[in-house]
Amino acid sequence: MKIISPCSLKQSGILGINSRNRDYIARYNKRKYYPYVDDKLKTKLLADVHGIPVPALKSIIRTQHDINLLDPVLSELNGFAVKPSRGSGGKGIWIIKEQKNGSFIKSSGAVISKNDFKRHLSNIVAGLYSLNGSPDVVIVEDIIRISSVFSDYSYEGVPDIRIIVFKGYPVMAMLRLATRVSDGKANLHQGAVGVGIDIATGSAVNAVWFSKTITRHPDSDNDIRNIKIPGWKKILELASGCYEMSGLGYIGADIVIDKTRGAQLLELNARPGLSIQVANGAGLIPRLKLIESVQMPFGSAKERVRFSIRNFGNY
Amino acid sequence: MASKTSFYIIIALLLTLGFGLAIARYTYFGIPLTPDKFKKAWLLEARVDFEAGSGPVLAALTLPENPPGYKILGENSASPGYGFAIIENDGKRRGEWSRNNVNGPQTLYYKIQLVETGYDYNPQESDTVVADNVFWNETEDVAARYVVSTAGEKSSTPESFTRQLIEIINNPEPEENAALLLSSYKPVELLYKLINYAGIPARISQGLLLEDARRRQQPVQLIEIFSDRRWISFDVVNKEQGLQPGYFLWQRGGDSLLDVVGGSNSRVTFSMIQSSLSSLDIAATDIGQSGVSWLGVHSLSVEEQGMFKFLFLLPLGVFVVVFMRLIAGIKTLGSFMPALIALAFVQTSLFQGIVSFIVIVTVGLIIRSYLSYLNLLLVSRIATLIVIVIILVTFFSLAGYHLGLSTGMTITFFPMIIIAWTIERLSILWEEESGREVLKQGGGSLLVAVAAYIVMTMPLAGHLTFNFPELSLVILAGIMLLGRYTGYRLSELYRFRDFKAAANEDN
The missing domain is CATH 3.30.1490 (Dna Ligase; domain 1)
Structure with missing residues (x-):
């Protein structure tokens, strides 16, 4: 059985479950705000109040x-x-x-x-x-109608974009594509493809399927590396705004792109998973540490997104 | 950070307190740090219960004397309000409790400390012994004569004669003479009469199988015959000749085990616990007043000590579970279900425990899959499962018992409510994820339970937790420290195994 040494994991800045639970979720997510994300109706009504587009x-x-x-x-x-x-x-x-x-x-x-x-x-x-x-x-x-950008890359389900938002800063993003194996579902462990997305540009950097690196969609055989998400900056701003909306410091925002209405928030997750790191081929820790070290936090979503684009881009 | 300092102060306090008390106990009382391998010592407790009528009461219990293979270190009786005396009569020792005026249910205790001498101490007797006189009625006499002659034809020595008789009596379809006798006598009693009738001296003895932390044991009746100037014992049920290892002979021949005058519904049960020699010395000498002794459990009755022995093991099991989840990253069903299952394994033995656990959970899952059609609310569904689990456990223990697996009974030690929850979680997992996930998490839980079992059954672990209960504080400190661990889990080293390749591609 092949394993990786903890040292090289640490070098890559991979965030583990223990650390995520204790250093981030327990520290930055107040229990009293959980109901706003665990109940989709509450999330929706709250999003309306904050002007965040939802279906x-x-x-x-x-x-x-x-x-x-x-x-x-x-x-x-x-x-x-x-x-x-x-x-x-x-x-x-x-x-x-x-x-x-x-x-x-x-x-x-x-x-x-x-x-x-x-x-x-x-x-x-x-x-x-x-x-x-x-x-x-x-x-x-x-209903969400699949945007033409993704129509060649998804089997049945509408792809969604998971963005980890830490203290209001988008830190890492992943596009999840449904496959025949995943039965239209977007969960990686059920067989969906995870595509790492460059925070700076919105284009694909890396893709994994069942934790193996791939370049083409397993069903349609289209080259995943050609994906570039349109209106990327707006999507980041939408995700960033979820911080003020939910009051939670460490969240995963699930966003979909509708053919006519554009980006919409589907749901928030107070315990986002760690496979986004595998999809991106990058660890979360350096990015989270950078944000923790920022002395004067930016007030608006626009400023935070500009900070993220400057610091977390791949190229 | 203030919380960080106070956390480490608490940890330091727990460690000093735990280790400090243990060291104090070690230096002042000399309780050994490792279990003594060569001399197993036992604390045995007889508990006499009876219902006193109004008026004077006299309870007499036969006490062990020169038991083969063991040496008696000391004995005492704890029965407030009663006068106690040990009376020797005709070479037999009896403990007599007396009280003038009592009413209602009474409980008397007699404790004895033993140490194994390791060899079968069964000396040649100097006196010759003659067979007891036996009386039968006429039809019985004919039958007995027939049985004795049948056995006698096939045997040459008193031992082989006894073996033949045991064979005849144990036959599931006894021939008619033996059946006639068995209809009016218990097997052991019948054997006693038949052997004496044949002119070989025999007596009935009461033996106890010594197993650690057993409670409410009933004595086993053995038959002893006198041959070549020695008493040789036979186990009537298992047809074994000679005293089996682990057996302690409480009473050899003579009167009944317990006589109560002035009371009714009397019975005697035995509890036993294995202990280190010097902790036994402590128990024997009254240390009620000295400083740290009250922290020990040696002053409690043996029955209660047996309970604590398991209780003190639990922190260790919990620690293993925390370690396996946080450091190894094994997924389990329910946070501490594996620790409780491991505790049940300690009482059933590992292999049997695993087999019965898997059988009960599998059958439970099949029944639960039907329940999901009925669309019950959660609380009522769990309650239904609990009742079903109880029925299953009862069924399997009874089936095991009738199949001759006497150990089948021990599965009643399983924590039923935990098993019901396990079945519920597994079935939801099955519906929501897949059968593979069920095997993964179910197998993970069993693996953690087995790991906890292995740690809990280490002789050293049992010895330390029982004799130094303050070490629980050290385990507590360890558990709290694990709660601050934010490093990688072992499972993550596998999960992210291909990570490096992906990172290189980027650079």
């Missing part, structure tokens, strides 16, 4: 009774997404791309009858997907 909220289902009142709302929508507000890891999320003859067609192409759809909503409200089985709320929101 438009179409309806909220709080009780079993509300499910029957949904029909007039849905009849006006073509595509939409239903999510459990307190679900984790993407569980219970259904993306409906269109409605046809009273049944629903999921993004994977599966056809769902109206009764099955209602049962799913009922399960969410009963708490099937919430963390400890407590009753939950269903969010019905606008």
Whole structure:
């Protein structure tokens, strides 16, 4: 079994779980702010207040009774997404791309009858997907249409951009591409491709699939190194603004790009994972240390993003 | 940083207190730092329970005398309000408790300290012994004569005769004469009568299997025959000749083990604990008043000491779990489930423990997969699982018992509620991730449990934690120090194994 020596890990500045938990999450994330990120509905409402773009909220289902009142709302929508507000890891999320003859067609192409759809909503409200089985709320929101930039690089799911934001500074970014193996999901350990993104330019620097370096998407065979995310600076500013919004010092912001509406915040994560370092081929520690050493913090997201672009670019 | 200094002050205090007390105990009382390999010492406690009617009470318990293989170091009795005397009569020692006027449930204790002498001390007797007279009724007499002659035909010595008789009595389908006798006598009693009837002196003895930290043990009845001027013991159930290692003969022949006059529902149970010789000396001499002695558990009854022996092991198990999670980075189900499972393994023995754990969890998982169809709320689902686990444990122990695995009973030591939670977590893991993840985390938990088991069963660990309970403070300091460790986990060295290659490509 091949392993790496702790010395060379340290040299590369890799952040480990123990250090992340104690030196960053425990120190910079106050417990009382957790509910704002663990509950997607709260995140959404808070984002609205702070002027951060999110997929438009179409309806909220709080009780079993509300499910029957949904029909007039849905009849006006073509595509939409239903999510459990307190679900984790993407569980219970259904993306409906269109409605046809009273049944629903999921993004994977599966056809769902109206009764099955209602049962799913009922399960969410009963708490099937919430963390400890407590009753939950269903969010019905606008569907994200995949931007043409990514259409050659993703299998079914819409790619999302994970940006680690430390004390308001974007420090590292990764694009997650769904694959056939990951079944349209964007979690790396389920088989999605992680693409490291240069903070300065928004272009791909490195890609990993099942922790092996790759250059082409496993399904479409397109060269991943050609990816360059448009409007990168705006995306960084959006992510940076999540600091003021959530009050959390160490977060992962998940951002998607809609074909017409542009960048939107999907959700925040108070315990972001560490594989972003593998995707970027770079460690987090030097970047985090640099920000901790800044004496006079910048007030606005724009200034913080300028600092990050100057310091964390790859070239 | 103020928090940092106060943290290290606390750690220093814990370490000084822990080591200081241990060193004090070592220097003043001379408790050895390592377990004594050559002389196993035991503290044995007989507990007599009975219901006193109103009026005077006399309880008499037969006490051991010159037990083969052991030397008695000291004995005492703890029974407030009772007069106690040891009476020797006809070479037999009996402890007699008496009290004039009592009422309600009574508990009397008799403690004895033993040390193993390592060889079978069973001297030749100078006197000859004659067989006891045996009386049967007429039909029994015919049957007994037949059984004795059948056994006699196939044997040449008193020993082989006894073996033949044990064979006949233990036959699952006894022939009709033996069956007739067995219908009115217990096997040991019948054996006693038959052997004496054949003219060979025999007696019934009470033996105890000495195992560390056992509580509420019942004595085992053995038969002893007199041959070639020696008493030779036979285990009726296991058909073994000679005293098996680990057996302590509490009573050899004579009257009943316990007689209570003026009380009812009387019974005697035994608790035992293995100890180092010098800590036994401490227990034997009354040290109630001296400084640090109250911190030790030697002044408690043996039954309670046995409980503490396990309790003191737990911090060590918890430490191993913390180490395996924070330093090695092994994923486990539930934070401290492996420590509790390891504690159960200590009582069941490792192999058996692992097998029964896997069987119960697997069957539980199958049943749980049906439960998820029923869509129960969490609390009721866990409660259902707890009841199911209890039923499973009962079923498997009974099945084990009837299959002749006497040790099957020990799986009742498993922490049922923890197992129920384990099944719940595994099943959620199965639904949300994959069967692979279930094997990974389930296997990880078992691995950590086995590591904790290995550490907890080291003789040195058991010795130190029990005789120097203050060392728990040192373990505590270690656990707190591990909580400040922010270095890499071993699992991360594997997770990021390809990292260097990626970094080089960039440069």
